[in-house]
Amino acid sequence: MDMAEEIRAEMVANVWKVVATAGDTVTEGDTLVILESMKMEIPVVAESDGVLQQLVVNEGDVVQDGDLIAVIA
Numbered sequence: 001m002d003m004a005e006e007i008r009a010e011m012v013a014n015v016w017k018v019v020a021t022a023g024d025t026v027t028e029g030d031t032l033v034i035l036e037s038m039k040m041e042i043p044v045v046a047e048s049d050g051v052l053q054q055l056v057v058n059e060g061d062v063v064q065d066g067d068l069i070a071v072i073a
Contacts, residue, residue: 004073005048009063013037018059020070024052032070033057044069 013035020032026046032055035042046052054071057063 004053004071005050006068007032007044007047007070007072009035009044009065009067009069011035011037011042012062012064013042015057015059015061015063016041018055018057020052020055022052022055026050026052026072035063046072048072 015033016036017034019034020026020030027049028046030046031043032046033044035044050072052070053073057069063069
């Protein structure tokens with residue numbers, strides 16, 4: 001069994017839009033959420049195929065570098 005993959009923020013940003021929902025089947029490259037930082041939109045994408053087990057951010061949240069965004073298993 002593969003280990004769950006944690007998707008983490010790579011910068012301080014606002015969660016602008018949540019695209020995926022827990023329980024969704026995702027493939028590598030699918031956009032999960034869109035962050036906004038310094039007027040730039042930064043898509044956060046799935047890095048592997050699987051099922052989105054957990055999405056721990058909501059629109060309007062502020063994430064810090066290293067914060068957990070999602071878990072794919």
